[in-house]
Amino acid sequence: MIPVTIDMLLEQIREKRLPLAVDSRRVQAGGVFIATGNSAGTNAYIADAVSRGAAFVVADAAHAAQVPSPAVAVLADNPHLAAARLSAARFDTMNLPFPLVGVTGTNGKTTTTFLLEHLFRASGLSCGVIGTIATRWTGHDAPASMTTPDCPDLHAMLAAMREAGTHAAAMEVSSHALDQERAACIPFDGAVFTNLTQDHLDYHKTFDAYFAAKAKLFLDLPRREKAMAIGTDGDWGKKLIRLAAEKFGRVPRLVSFGLSPFTAPADSQARHLHGTILSSTTKGLHMAMELSGEKPLRWELTSPLVGVFNAENLLAVQAVALGLGFEARDFQCFTDFCGVPGRLERIRNGRGLDIFVDYAHTPDALINVLGALRSAGFARIVCVFGCGGNRDKTKRPLMGEAVAQNADVAILTSDNPRHEDPLDIIHDVMPGLKKAKEVVVEPDRRTAIARALALLKPGDALLVAGKGHETTQQIGDIKYPFSDQQTIRELC
Secondary structure, eight states: OOOBOHHHHHHHHHHHOOOEESSGGGOOTTOEEEOOOOSTTHHHHHHHHHHTTOSEEEEOHHHHTTOOTTSEEEEOSOHHHHHHHHHHHHHTOSSOSSOEEEEESSSSHHHHHHHHHHHHHHTTOOEEEESSSEEEETTEEEEOSSSSOOHHHHHHHHHHHHHTTOOEEEEEOOHHHHHTTTTTTOOOSEEEEOOOOSOOHHHHOSHHHHHHHHHHHHHTSSOTTSEEEEEOSSHHHHHHHHHHHHHHSOOTTEEEEESSOOOOOGGGOOEEEEEEEEEEETTEEEEEEEEOSSSOEEEEEEESOOSHHHHHHHHHHHHHHHHHTOOGGGGGGGGGOOOBTTBSEEOOOTTOOEEEEEOOOSHHHHHHHHHHHHHHTOSOEEEEEOOOTTSOGGGHHHHHHHHHHHOSEEEEOOSOOBTSOHHHHHHHHGGGGTTOSOEEEOSSHHHHHHHHHHHOOTTOEEEEESOTTOOEEEETTEEEEOOHHHHHHHHO
């Protein structure tokens, strides 16, 4: 029997539209199972897929030999990349009739995609969004299960957007997805790098590996001539611009952005969007922008968004939009963009208290959002926060330190403990709170929020951080209904 290769399977998928799955439980009879895992259980997943009727199993050399009949084994040096190629072939998504912008970075991805959606819609264009909170386009709106979906789902979504007549799309691209090649065959027209701070080191192990995953969106993926926006207020963004200039030479569609001046390599032809915060109050931001070039452009913008990190998000979306052909006058639409669910979301209540919910779950994100509230002029800041279980333990004391330095009262509680004892997580956080002004420890999240509300006085601000838009709390393998917003409304 002649071995079936990936290229041969690609032809069959194009011709017969064979169903694909990377989860054995979703295999359809006569379809293809792609074994992207490399764990002790991979052979069991392969056997399960074949029992469900998989006609082909794509696997690496270590597992291809274990594929049981009657399925046909297809050897792939990189099953993750094979999943991307097969998915693009199945849904014919290597070229799309609309511009797609990918947004990556530790913080700011969700807000930036929402801002892009707002800009496209204000310009009369229907827009699709794929990200942490939801996936939506004309005729579809559903909660998201992960930031960046698996390859078959992702390409199916892009194909559905095409069929729905979508004019533009914005997509969050996680470092996990980039490392696992989930975005490898996506034809991005634009890419945004917001920032890089500590997160996901449980997966990537080192900052260099974390950065390398993010950089793939700019250096390795299709359409290298795409518009690029790279934040340069941190050293990682500056490094990314140097790497892009070294690899491509001229990058005229690259616009760096930041609240600090920056000069790109001379031969790159990249431009810099420099933002200045003229005022930042509880009512929002007033900013001035200047775009470098032969004929520098200057304009101003007011926004109801609060804080320095939102100024950076506004710069990010303007920078990539300029690379896509938008003009400064188009950005006045942001004067009526009021924010994203769970992103410094103000919770209205009958007591007239200033209460905010935010997804901040990294040290840098906590510093940014607490700093935004501090700069707004509140008398005291009370912060309810926790750390997720079975995630990067090294950031736990750093999160405690971020709250200790920027809040007046720290209320330490549970986030999503998963398979860890909440008290063990709290123990890991406590060293970072040794310099806090006041600390309250309450493992039950609802009770912690109630205690925070009892402490709150007029003129204070309460930040409930970590879960944002989430509507569940994971304890063990079970996700129990829990919403910070709903809990606050019930307790008020």
